Every structure is written in structure tokens, then in C-alpha cells.
Amino acid sequence: MTIDRADALELYRVMRTIRRFEQRSTTLFGENKIWGTIHSYAGEEAIAAGVCAHLRDDDWITSTHRGHGHCIAKRADLGKMFAELLGRETGYCRGRGGSMHIADTSKGNLGANGIVGGGIPIATGAALTAKQLGSDQVAVSFFGDGAANQGTFHESLNLAAIWKLPVVYVCENNQYAESLPAARAFAVDDIASRAIGYGMPGIHVDGRDVRLVHAAAGEAIALARAGGGPTLIVAEAYRHEGHYYGDPQQYRTKAEIESWRATFDPITNARAWLTSDGIASDAELDAIDGAVDDEMERAIAWAETGPIASPITPEEIYATQ
Amino acid sequence: MTIDRADALELYRVMRTIRRFEQRSTTLFGENKIWGTIHSYAGEEAIAAGVCAHLRDDDWITSTHRGHGHCIAKRADLGKMFAELLGRETGYCRGRGGSMHIADTSKGNLGANGIVGGGIPIATGAALTAKQLGSDQVAVSFFGDGAANQGTFHESLNLAAIWKLPVVYVCENNQYAESLPAARAFAVDDIASRAIGYGMPGIHVDGRDVRLVHAAAGEAIALARAGGGPTLIVAEAYRHEGHYYGDPQQYRTKAEIESWRATFDPITNARAWLTSDGIASDAELDAIDGAVDDEMERAIAWAETGPIASPITPEEIYATQ
Amino acid sequence: MPPSEAAAAPTAAATNELFYSEALREALRLEMLRDPRVFVMGEDIAEHGGAFQVTAGLLAEFGPDRIRQTPISEIGIVGAGVGAALTGLRPVVELMYIDFSGLAIDQIVNQAAQNRFMFGGQARVPLVVRTQGGSGRGNAAQHSKSLEAWFTHVAGLKVVMPATPADAKGLLAAAIRDDDPVMFIEHKLLYRTKGPVPAGEYVIPLGKADVKRAGRDLTIVTWSREVLFALEAAELLARDGIEAEVIDLRSLVPLDRETILASVRRTRRLLVVHEAILRGGYGGEIAALVAEEAFDDLDAPPRRLAGVETPIPYAAHLERGVVPQVEDIVRVAREIVG
Amino acid sequence: MPPSEAAAAPTAAATNELFYSEALREALRLEMLRDPRVFVMGEDIAEHGGAFQVTAGLLAEFGPDRIRQTPISEIGIVGAGVGAALTGLRPVVELMYIDFSGLAIDQIVNQAAQNRFMFGGQARVPLVVRTQGGSGRGNAAQHSKSLEAWFTHVAGLKVVMPATPADAKGLLAAAIRDDDPVMFIEHKLLYRTKGPVPAGEYVIPLGKADVKRAGRDLTIVTWSREVLFALEAAELLARDGIEAEVIDLRSLVPLDRETILASVRRTRRLLVVHEAILRGGYGGEIAALVAEEAFDDLDAPPRRLAGVETPIPYAAHLERGVVPQVEDIVRVAREIVG
Numbered sequence A, B: 001m002t003i004d005r006a007d008a009l010e011l012y013r014v015m016r017t018i019r020r021f022e023q024r025s026t027t028l029f030g031e032n033k034i035w036g037t038i039h040s041y042a043g044e045e046a047i048a049a050g051v052c053a054h055l056r057d058d059d060w061i062t063s064t065h066r067g068h069g070h071c072i073a074k075r076a077d078l079g080k081m082f083a084e085l086l087g088r089e090t091g092y093c094r095g096r097g098g099s100m101h102i103a104d105t106s107k108g109n110l111g112a113n114g115i116v117g118g119g120i121p122i123a124t125g126a127a128l129t130a131k132q133l134g135s136d137q138v139a140v141s142f143f144g145d146g147a148a149n150q151g152t153f154h155e156s157l158n159l160a161a162i163w164k165l166p167v168v169y170v171c172e173n174n175q176y177a178e179s180l181p182a183a184r185a186f187a188v189d190d191i192a193s194r195a196i197g198y199g200m201p202g203i204h205v206d207g208r209d210v211r212l213v214h215a216a217a218g219e220a221i222a223l224a225r226a227g228g229g230p231t232l233i234v235a236e237a238y239r240h241e242g243h244y245y246g247d248p249q250q251y252r253t254k255a256e257i258e259s260w261r262a263t264f265d266p267i268t269n270a271r272a273w274l275t276s277d278g279i280a281s282d283a284e285l286d287a288i289d290g291a292v293d294d295e296m297e298r299a300i301a302w303a304e305t306g307p308i309a310s311p312i313t314p315e316e317i318y319a320t321q
Numbered sequence C, D: 001m002p003p004s005e006a007a008a009a010p011t012a013a014a015t016n017e018l019f020y021s022e023a024l025r026e027a028l029r030l031e032m033l034r035d036p037r038v039f040v041m042g043e044d045i046a047e048h049g050g051a052f053q054v055t056a057g058l059l060a061e062f063g064p065d066r067i068r069q070t071p072i073s074e075i076g077i078v079g080a081g082v083g084a085a086l087t088g089l090r091p092v093v094e095l096m097y098i099d100f101s102g103l104a105i106d107q108i109v110n111q112a113a114q115n116r117f118m119f120g121g122q123a124r125v126p127l128v129v130r131t132q133g134g135s136g137r138g139n140a141a142q143h144s145k146s147l148e149a150w151f152t153h154v155a156g157l158k159v160v161m162p163a164t165p166a167d168a169k170g171l172l173a174a175a176i177r178d179d180d181p182v183m184f185i186e187h188k189l190l191y192r193t194k195g196p197v198p199a200g201e202y203v204i205p206l207g208k209a210d211v212k213r214a215g216r217d218l219t220i221v222t223w224s225r226e227v228l229f230a231l232e233a234a235e236l237l238a239r240d241g242i243e244a245e246v247i248d249l250r251s252l253v254p255l256d257r258e259t260i261l262a263s264v265r266r267t268r269r270l271l272v273v274h275e276a277i278l279r280g281g282y283g284g285e286i287a288a289l290v291a292e293e294a295f296d297d298l299d300a301p302p303r304r305l306a307g308v309e310t311p312i313p314y315a316a317h318l319e320r321g322v323v324p325q326v327e328d329i330v331r332v333a334r335e336i337v338g
């Protein structure tokens, strides 16, 4: 699958937007403007960008506690995202959900999830809806290496396989589940080998290269859309930041972090690709960066002017009174 | 692994005892002497017999709702088993548990289980005890094809694999989970292929031939005892009776049942082996049958004379008052 | 275009004598005919017709997609139900025994019940989880519990427990049309009970208790199978001139406070009866509510009669002894009236 | 040979000022030193020292076998805990948030709590499940619930909720020595509270409530973090001459009925306070108990003050508004005393 220039630049823009969003939410958290906890997606941008590039607004995704990237890649409004983090009425969840629960049903984002593995059966159910209605919609479930050891992973992949559901399972192996290295959580090197036991294709991809993610996801999503059933994609990545804002990270060394960041950065990687293949010059990419940063500040400014979350009303808890 | 004559005859005796136990509990149920529900192990005897032949009294097993066979193979007292089915104080569980909860901790039987897949993590925990204490005890978890689609299966096998626990997982594929054919519950032909995703050996064996089960289990249990970690064994079998006493079995035809019973009977199979290899004559095997049947009637007679279950006392519910 | 979800008022059509299981099947069938988005998912619901025959025959009529038989994967299928409900379908997921609900409760509570609120009202989760509980069949401790109290303690969930065939039909239809997740809890010993059931479309709004028997001396609040016991007890009490009012809650959530309080203010005496164990049971909620709201109207302490604090034993004579029987209700009612 | 499990009486040794988290760690450490069968299993408990730093430093002292870090497999690790307990060990399994307990509750309820009874007394399950609940940190609806009521409604399970560092230490030691499964529920906002903690071996028997403040006008029954709020409220009330007695249940199961009833018979007024939502909460059990047993001793209706019926919202100002605060307790207490 070749990527034309417009798509290539869009992939870069999305990744760069995610990275910037994480940088700014981190500073806002440091300024005590964000409450609770946030989890940075920095280092994993190529996965959300490469996968969601193939999705329509009426396709569904389920996301995770580390969900900002998926949300942005599914074309969410940055202002509403920041407004949510700031607990404003103008946020996606009117300040009820916060970072761990941002959903944008208008774009098919069925929500970030605070329960590790909690979104996997939900995406499977969304795919079941497509199957029942005979539509060609597809569901994608993003989850981490840690989630792959939850029972929900197992039960869901089996259901999708026997029912040939249009769903793609994207396991983001960022090498850690909080403080637990993936190497200690699995007795296999390749998590994708689990696909064998369910009877679905299992694809292992280098999540640092958006081209590879884009290609693998393109195939899997096309297969699902065509009624060919589910696929498990395992994308290797590295979590550049702590598990959450403030993580002391006693479980890994500064040296490890530095070396991985240097070798494993999807954005530097994409810049190298785009410039060396003559798709864009550094100047053009810098211009994109500048535009992204400006958009980010406008979004934050808009969010900060939003009213604080309004009092809770019964209809928010029960739709049928 | 060659089987000497004494062991061969013991394997036959155990299988024949299980078969007879199921026949008699079925008639007792028909006489309204047994309450609740019972699940016949007829057709799967070679699995319990072949596996438990390698276990010591201080090794552990976890069993299922279809647990009579495992219990007998782990050398339980038949009288106490019948007494439990009859709701007597002299039963293994003093009439509290019934068929679905018979346990015999004196022989390492950690209990039948009414929750499909419920015993898998428990056996894993027993193996963890052996590991923590540095003993050479082994745990075996018996469960069905249906249980292999429970999250507990997934989480437990992964834990055992990463911790190299001395546990053997024995999946009894009797072709059905209640009314659901295994063919419709899996998108793979070989359930043992799931072992690949956990990084443990997966062995597929014809559960009709006690020699094959005995050999496979012998290797797996020896490996576990030697600190080599877990194994998944999938033994093919066929459930000769309904899922439970009284199952109308609308989900399979009489013809199917007849043809499988004819071709898939571990006891006929064992008789053929024993006689053709000249290990025992039909007369000798008939003598074993007779002895088994006599023992069964003695056990039932003893059970029927037992006092009914006594009133419940607080210490049964809480050990520390 | 599917019709509106608004629950229609009960219609007084002709009635048929049906088993509780048949009444449930009729509701499922009519709702599936009425709304193509409704489908059923669960274990052994197809060829076998369900562990208690509620879906018997529906496979032939609706086919394997809408009578979707699943592997044994409780959290997987309930979670798939949540996803299907979030994306426009109206799934009815069957959990064979409420004792197994623990395997799926994370999806019921953290996802189904909370999604709407967590997402700031963006979502609706019209999911019905049909299950059954209770003892009396010798199935022992893992197949006999009464766990409704767990589900009443969850914001965003509704809890319904019909006691009669008519209520089973009308409440299941309402649960399916409701836009919120509903735990619909049946009782294994009610399936073979018979009663008159209105023919055709019949919907009972959730949240309305039913006064199954009027009385002036004592209010008995109960639900599910204990309603039948309470009515029998009321008959016996009437022989001694004690007129017990029997209120069948039907919906535990939403709770019909008004009906309970109005009755207690008249009878001035309360007895709550349930099969679940006493400690932490929903009877505490009812007794506390009445003590708080109608304290000065009470002539006697509010009483609770509930299951003995033990896992359910197997042996028949023990099993019978651990849940309230008719004679127990009569005895305690007499003590209360004094 | 390991020492007997009999809970020793509290010893009045020297005390240290410790954080609640440190007191818990001290209990874990002492019990692990005392009994080689005790070990800890859970997520992020090793290098990271636990989400709330309770196990910080224990990996270095006891090594990776006894501070056993696990993958994210809640039902797998709790089930492994059940198996280890059944076969002679004394596991302490940590569930990072009680909101995740739904993933493991099947093993807690159907196995751990029921095995002993189902097996006719053959088994013991000395398993401690350590977890924490409650709101106040902006973690929203899936990380802030108070679910203790679910566990009180299970025959065979014990439920402990310490409010102070000293109680945390003494009760955790008792829970580990207890031969039954214990849900040990901490509160995320208590870990950084400080208090005097007896040095060395210190064991508080389960099932004994603690009168944290004596008073004559009103009995406030509460537990966990609300104990601190109730004590603050009592201070304020005292300024207006209202003397509230504050009872910290500490153990919800076994429940210390005597202490509650004796107090209410003296003060003639009851207020139960908890953070969990009202409906189906354990406050109903306490209020119902008092209404049944001490009806004629009450001068006012028993009252409950509890969380608002909603999933916990994220925004700080909303979050604070849905659980009882000091001022709420003061207001309701005044209403009761009238």
C-alpha cells in the first residue's frame, strides 16, 4: 500500500499533534490545572495515526487509559479534549469523565477506559452490531501489552474468530505494564503468536514506523470490511514518559529511557522518511509543527474559558427516567 | 513409557470403576435418591485414569462439575462419594456439597467445581504452593473444552508459564459444552495450539486410548516435577450420556451418539489392548468387572445406611469464630 | 424505522394461562418482532432452548443471528452486549445463573451502568441482562444464590425481579424498551408456575410496585419467589383475622417508595421478606427507608425475615431450612402483630 | 513450625508516629517475618512498591517470590491465591482498586468464601485480599467506588475497613492470621494520614468496633475515611453542646452488634455515615438492625447519610459534592438532635 503525499503529511501532522497534546497536557498538569491522572502516549503516536487513517467516522474504536492519541487520531476536537481535562462543561464528557474516560461517539470513539482490557469486549460488540446490521463498518480495539493478559482479551478474540466479526485488535506493546516489563509478563517473545490459538491472523509490526503500521492496519481493516474476520496486530513501541504523570520510574534506568527514546521515536522516524524520500522538506515539516502548536494553544485558550462542569442531573445517570 | 501388567490392570480397574459408578448413580438418580443434578463421565474414563496414575496422594487436582471420574482416579472412597450424592452426614462434604462439590483433601482433590473454569486458577495456586515451598508436588487441573474459552484459562496458563509452575492443564474435549459443539466454539481444530501463545508445550492426545493419555501425562507430570514448568494436554473424547441426567439432547442425533459410542469407548478399547497384547484374558477382566461391581454395591449399601446430613453449624462457614 | 422506546401503558387484552417461562418467551418474541434491533445472546439458548426453556423454539423462528448461542465466556458476551448496545442494538444477554454474574459484573458495573454518565450523557446502553437465582433445586452453593442486593448498589443500573407470569411478560418488555441497562432476575422455581397473562403487547412500567393483596394489619414487602410464600402466609393469617397487605416490589431499582410508605402508614407494621441472606440484603434498605420516613407511624419495630447466613447446602432438608418458608412468615407476622 | 493463628490481644508497647501506608507495611513485614507461609502477590507491588507505596522496600527484604509481582490478571491471581491458601500458604493478594474487584469476585465469592462449607469443613482458605476504595483523587467512576456492601452480603467472607494507622496495622495482622478469607479494604485518601502506632507485634481481633469518641446525645456509626470526618464533625457539634459518640466499625463482618446497640440505647439517636451510595449500602443494615433491636429506645428515626446516587464524577468540585463531608454530618446530626 503506497501512501500519497497528502496522506503522508496528514500522518505526520496527526502524530505531531498527539505529541504536542501530551507535552501541553503535561505542563498543564504541572500547573495543577488538571486533576486526577494522565498517561502520556508519547512514543506510540505511529500506532494510533497509522491505524485510524483507515477508519471512517462511522467506524468504531475503543481506547484505553492512555487514550489521548487514539482520540486525536479519530479526529476529535482538541478544544473539547482539553476542556475535559480541565473539568469544564464544554469538555467531551462535561467534566464527568476526565482523561481516562474521554469518548466522542460522533466520531465512533466509544471511549477511553479505566479498566485494563475493558474495551476489548466492547469493540467486539460494536463489530457484532455491524455484522447484525449487515453494514461494512469496522471496529478497532486499542489496548496494551498488559491488557493481553486479561481474560477479556481471550474471550473476545475467540468470539470474534468464531463469528468472523469485523474487528481489529491492536495491541500496543510499549514494553511495560506500569512497572512490569513485558519480558516478565509473557513467556513468549511475540504476543501476536496468540492469534494462532484463536484461528485469526496475527501480525507483528514495528510501531515506530508509521508506514509499517499503516500497511498492516490497512490490510487488516480491509479484510474486516470485506467480511474476512478479525486480525490481531501487535505493534512494538516504547513509552517515552512515565506510566502516569509523576511516575518515579524506579523500574527502569535513565540510560534505558534515553537510548530507547533516541532509537525509538516515531516522529523523528517519520521526518527522516518524509525528507529522505523527498516528500517534504524540513522547512515544510517545521511549518506543520508550527501550525500544530498554534492550533494547540488556541484549543487550550478556548478550553480555559469554558464554564466549570455544571451540577449533576438525574438524566445523566438514567436515560429513561 | 511402558506399562507393566499390574499398572495396566489397575488402569482398567479404575476406568471400569468410574463407568460403573456413573451407571449406578444414574439409576439412583432415577430412583429419586439423588437430588440436584449429576453429570456422567462415561466415555472419558481414560483421561482421569491415565493422568492420575502418575499422581501421589500429596499431588493436587482440581476437578469439574463432571468430577466423579477424577475423584475416583485420585483414589477416593466410593462409599463416601455415594453418601455425598445421597445427602448423608457420612459423605465427603457431609451432604453440603453434592455431586458438583465433592472434594477429598486427604488425597489432594481440591474439589469438583460448579463454575466452569473455576478450578483452573486454583490448581495454578496449588502449584504455586509447591514452588514457594520448594517441594516436588504437582498440580493437575481437569477442565472441559468449554472451559478453555473462559478468561480463567487464559490468565492461569500465562501465570504458570511465566513462573514455570509445576502444573499440568488437562482439557477434556468431549466435543460439547452442554449443547454447544466444540466445532462451533473454536475457530481452530486443535485447542492445544493455544499453548503456543503462552510458551508452554501443547500436546494433543486421543483420549480413548489410556496408553496414549498415560504416556502424555507421564511426560508432562515428570517435566513439572522436575521444575520444567507447565504443559497443556488436550485429550479428545466423547460424552456418551447427556450433559446432565435428563438432558433431552436436541442438539445431537441418536445416530451420532451410537456411532461415537461404538468407535469411542475407552473401556472396550482397553479390553482390546489388554487381551490382544496378552496382558489379561477376557475371563480375568470379567473377574475385575465382577469385583468392581461388588465393591460398588457394598459402597452404595454403606452409603444408604448413613445418617442424613446434620444441621449446619457456624464453624462450617467460618473456621475462625 | 423502529418505534419509540416509550413504555406503553398496560393494555387490558384477553389473557392466557401461561407458565412464567412461556410468558418470558412471549415477551422476547413480541419485542423481537416489533424491533429488529433486539436480539438474544447466551449459553445453550439455541437448540437446547435455554437452561429453563425460556428461548425454546425461538431459534427456528429468528435464526442463529438473533438467537445467538455463545461459548462459555461470561464477561466476553456481556461486554459484547455493552458494545452492541452502545452502537445501536438492544441486546438481551442471558447469564444462566446469577451465581455466574460475578464473572461479568465488571462489564455490567464499570461499563454498562457508568458509560452514560462517564461520557457526559453521550451514550445510551439499552442492555438487558437476563438471569435467574434462588435455591430449591439441590444445585448447592454455586447455583443457588440470591445476589440482587449487589446490583441495587450500583448507580446507573436498574433491577427487576418478577414473581408472576404476567409481571414477567410485562416487565421484560419494559426492560427491553428501556434505554438503560437492566438486570432482569428470574427465579429458578418460578419457571413452572402458571398464571393468567394478557395476550399481545403488554408492558408494565419499571418502578411500580404491585399490591398483590390488600390488608390493614401489617405490610409485607417482598419480591420474586417469596411473593408466593407471602400470599400463602397471608391466607393462613387471615384465618386468624390478621389481614396482611402483600407488596411485590417487582422493580428493586427504581424503587416505588410511595407505595411502600403509604401502605406502612396505614398498617403501621412492616415485615420485609427475601430469600437472600440477611446481612447486606436489600431488606435492610427497605427497613431503613421505612424507619427513617415513617418512624412515628410505626406501632412495632420494622422486621426482616431473610435467608440464613450460609452458602446454600445441597441436601434437600438442609436447603429448605435456610430460606424463609410460608410457616416462617406466618410466625414472624404473628409476632409483629402481637 | 509456624506459630498458632490465634489472634493475640493488643499489646501496649511503645508507639511510633506512622503513616497509614507505613503501618500496613509494618504489619505485612512482621507477619512475613513471623510466618514463612505468608507472601504478597499483586500488580506493581515490587520495584514500584505498590500503587500507594504500601509494599515499598519489601522486595529488597523478601525477594521476588514472597513479593510476587503479577501481570494484570485479577481473577487469575485471586484464584491462585485461593489455591495457595487451600494448600497451606497464607497469601495476601492486592487488588489495586476495589473497582477492579468485579473481575475477581467470582473467585472471592464462589470459591474462597464457599469452599470450606461446600467441602463439609475439609478446607480452610486463609486468604487476605487487600484493596482500597473511595473517591477524592479525581480518578473518576472506575477508580473511586466504595463497594464494601457487596462483600458484606457473602456468607463465608469477612470484611475489614481500618480508618487509622494503628487499626490498619492491628487489623491487617489479625486478617493474615485469620483462617478465613478476608476482604481488607483501605481508603486511597488515608494512606498519607499519620497517627500513633504501637511498635512490634500488634493484633486487633476482628469483629470489635472502636468507640473513637464517647458522647451522650447521638451515636454516629461509620467506617473508613468517614470516621475522620465524623470526628471533626463531633468537635464542631461539641461547641454547641451536642456530644456525639463516634463508633468506628472497623470490621463490617463480623459486625459488633453489641457495641452499636449499647451505644444507641444510651444516646437514643442514630446516624450512620458512609461514602458508598445510599441505596443498597451497608448503612441500611446498621439502621435496620437498630430499628429492629432498639426501636423503643430511639427518640428519633435512625438516619443514614451516604454518597449521592451517581458514578463518581471527575471534576474536583463535583467529586467533593457527592460524598458526605464534615459539614453534612454536622447538619444532619443537628437535625436529629433537633
Ligand SMILES: Cc1ncc(C[n+]2csc(CCOP(=O)(O)OP(=O)(O)O)c2C)c(N)n1
Binding pocket: A064, A065, A066, A114, A115, A116, A117, A143, A144, A145, A146, A147, A148, A174, A176, A177, A178, A239, A243, D043, D072, D074, D096, D100, D103
Ligand atoms: C483491571 C485493571 N487492573 C489494573 C489497573 C491499573 N493499571 C492501570 S494502567 C495499568 C498498566 C496497563 O498496561 P498496558 O496494558 O501495557 O497499557 P500501557 O499503560 O502500557 O499503555 C495498570 C496495571 C487497571 N486500571 N485496571
Ligand SMILES: Cc1ncc(C[n+]2csc(CCOP(=O)(O)OP(=O)(O)O)c2C)c(N)n1
Binding pocket: B064, B065, B066, B114, B115, B116, B117, B143, B144, B145, B146, B147, B148, B174, B176, B177, B178, B239, B243, C043, C072, C074, C096, C100, C103
Ligand atoms: C461460569 C459458568 N458458566 C456456565 C455454566 C453452566 N454450565 C455447566 S457445565 C457447562 C458446559 C461445560 O462444558 P465443558 O467445559 O466442555 O465441560 P463438559 O460439561 O463438556 O465436561 C455449562 C455451560 C457454569 N456452570 N459455570
Ligand SMILES: [Mg+2]
Binding pocket: A144, A145, A146, A172, A173, A174, A175, A176, A177, A178
Ligand atoms: Mg504497556
Ligand SMILES: [Mg+2]
Binding pocket: B144, B145, B146, B172, B173, B174, B175, B176, B177, B178
Ligand atoms: Mg465439553
